[in-house]
Amino acid sequence: MKKQRGESSPHGPLPGTTRPEISVRGSAELADALPYLLGFQPDDSIVLVALHGQRGRFGGRLRIGIPAAPDEWPAVADQLAVCLRGNSLAGGATPQGALLFLCREPADGEKGQDVMERLRPLAQRLRVACGALDMPVFEALCVSDGRYWSYCCPDPTCCPPEGGPLSRPGASAVAASAVYAGIRVRGSQREMEARLKPLGEPLRGPQERALDEAAAALVPHMLRRADREAAVGRTLRLARQLMERLGAASMAGGAPGQAVADAQDDALLGPEEAATLIVGLQDRAARDRAAEWMEGRDAAGALRLWRALARRCVGAYGEYAVPLLSLAGWIEWSSGDEPAARVALCRALETDPRYRFAQLLHRACNEGLDPELLRRCMRQERAVRRRKRRGRPRTVRRNAPRVLRGGA
Template sequence: MTTHSSPAQITLRSPAELADALPYLMGFHPDDSIVLVALQGERGRFGGRLRLGIPRDRAEWSDVAAQLAECLIGGSERRGARPTGVIAFLCQDADGAGEEPRQVMDRLRPLAQRLRMACGRLDVPVVEALCISSGRYWSYCCPDVTCCPPEGAPLTPPGTSPMAAAATYAGIQVRGSLREMEARLAPVSGPPARLAAQEKALDEAAAALVPRILGAADRDAVGEDTLALAGRLLARLRAAPRTGADDAAAEEDARDDELVSDEEAATVVLGLQDRGTRDRAAEWMEGPAAAAALRLWRLLARRCVGAFDEHAAAPLTLAGWTAWSAGDEATARVALAAALRADEEYAFARLLHDAVNEGLDPEPLRASLRKQRAGRRHQARRDPVRGGE
C-alpha cells in the first residue's frame, strides 16, 4: 500500500506501518472511532477515508457498517475510481475501569467482522482490519503471531517511523487527538454564574434580533450590523496573534474568549442564523483574515451554551469551511461533524461534510463566493444606498 504526500512517497508493507500511518492519514489521533480507508489501483494507493464514532449500542453495528461501506465505496465510484480494497481501523482505549486493551480488541471483533462483511457484499475486500488501543495494535486479519502476537504489539514511538519522516518532509501535521480537537469546539465550561450570563445574553439577543430577521423590512439591516460587528471582532483577534502551537491551543483559546464579551458573541451567533448573513461571513475564507476567522467561529461555537446549543451549527460550519478552504482537512472534518451533531439537518454542513469526505476541491465554492462579493461591490458602486457593504 502506497501513500502519496508530494513530494514524498512511502510504501507501507505491514500492520505496524499501517497503524503508525493512521494519524498522518487523518491529521489527528482518532480516538473512539471507526476509520475506513479506500485503496486504489494495483499498488493500493490510499484514496477516500471516512470516520465515525464507535456506536455504544451493539445493535447499531450492522447498520452502521453497511452505511459506512456504502458511503466509502459509493463515494469513490462517483469520483470514477472504484476501490480495489479497504483498510479498517477500530480505535478505542481501555475504559479505565479494569478493562484491558486486549479485552477492547475482543469486544470490538464483531464490529470488525460486520465491516468486512459489509464491504464484501459490495465486492470490495477489507484487506486489513486493525484495532488500536492504549498504545498497542492487533490485526483481525493477520494469522502470523510473529508480527501480530495475541497480546498485541506496541505502536511505533511518535516521530521515529519512516511515515513520520515523510510526513514531516511533506509538511503534514498531526493535530493531537480527536478528543482534544473536539474540546476546542465544545461549549465553554466554568462556574454556573458564568454560563448563566452567556445564556442570558443569548436570550436577550434572540428576543431583539429574531423578530427583525423574520421581518423582511429589517432583515438586511440585521445582516449588515452582524457582519460589521464580526469584522470588528476579527480585527481584535488579529491584533492578538497566537503561537499556533497545538500544545498551547487550550490556553490561547481561553485568551481569545476573554477578548469577546457575552453580548458581542450572542449578537453575532444570532445574526449568523440568517443564511444570507452566514454566506457572506463565509467570504472570510482566505488571505490574512482566514486564520482570525477560524478563531472567531470556534469562539462563537464555544459560546453556544444551554438551550442555544443548536445555534452552534452556523459557526461550526463556518469553521469547517474556513479550515477546508485553507487546506486543513483534519480540522474541517472535525468541525463539520460537530456542526451535524448540533443540527443534523443543517444543509450547508451536510454538503461541506460530504464534499470533504469525497476529496473534492474547495476552489469552485471559493470562486462562487468571490463572484458573490464582487457582484455586491459592483452594485454598491452603482447604488451606494442599496448595495453598500
C-alpha cells in the same frame, strides 16, 4: 502486506503531481500510519480507507464516531461501505479493497484487549458490508491503550494475542517517511475537538442568560422581511469589529500556544456581544456573507472568531454552534487544513445531521474538490452586491460547483 501512500487527497495522488510515496508493510506499520492518513490521531472512531490498484494505493477515507448502541452497528456498517465505494467512484477510481481501523481507549477498569473483543462484532459486520460490495477488507485493526490487534491475521508471531505495541509518536519508519513527504499530524482528534467544545463555568451561566436575551430581542427582527437586511448588516458589522479586536490582541501578544490563544480569545469577548453575533449568524444570509471572509488576514481572524463563538454555544443553545462550526470548517478547508476542516464539519453534522451547508462542505472536502471553485463563486457574489450598490446592471455570472449549492 505492502501498501503505498502518495498525496493526502481522498483519492490518492492528483493527476500531474509527483509527491513522494510512503510504503507500509504489515499490521504494525499500518497502525503507525493511521495518524498520517487522517492528519490527526483519531479517538473513538471507525476509519475506513479505500485501496486501489495491484499495489494497494491508499484512496478515499471515512471517519465517524463509534455508535454507542451495538444495535446500530449493522446499519452504520452498511452505510459506511456504500459511502466509501460511492465516494471513490465519484472520484473516478474503483476500490479493489479496504482497510479498517477501530480506535477506542479503555474505560475505567478495562484493558485494551477488552476493547478489542467488545468491538469484534462491529469489525466483522464492517468486513461483511465491504465484502458485499466487492471491497474485501485486507486488514482490520483495533487500536487501543497504546497497542494494536488484528482481526484478520492469525499469525501470533506478527500479531500476538496480547497485541503489538505502537511506536512512540514520530519514532517509526512511517513517521520519518511522512516527514520527508511533507505530511504532518496536527495532534489528537480529542485535542482538536477541545477547541470547539462549549465552555464550562464560570462563563457558562452568564453566556446562556445572554443568549436567552439575544434570542428574544433579535429573532423577531430576523423573521420580519422588512427588518432582515438591516439585521444582517448589524451582524456583519459586529463580526468585523470583533475580528479586529482579536487580531489586535494577537499582534500585541505574539504567537502563544493553542490553549493560551483560545483562552485569550475567550477573555476578549463579552457574553452579550457574543450572544448577539451567535444569534445573528443563524440567519442564512448573514452566514453566507460571513463565509466570504476566507482569504488573507480576514481568514485568520474569522477562524478565531468562529471557534470562540462555537465555544459560547452552551446549554440549550448547543445547536447554535452548527453554522459557526461550518464556517470554521470552510475556512480550514479553504486554507488547506483538511484534517481540522473534517473535525469541525463532523462535529457540526453530529449536532445537526441535516444541516445542508455542513453536508455539502464535508462532501466536497472528502471528494477532493478544489475550494477555489467556491472561493471564486463568493468573490463573484461580492462583486454583484457592489454593482447593485453602485446602481450598475448585474453582469457577473454565478457558476458555483453544483455540489456546493444548497441552503441551510
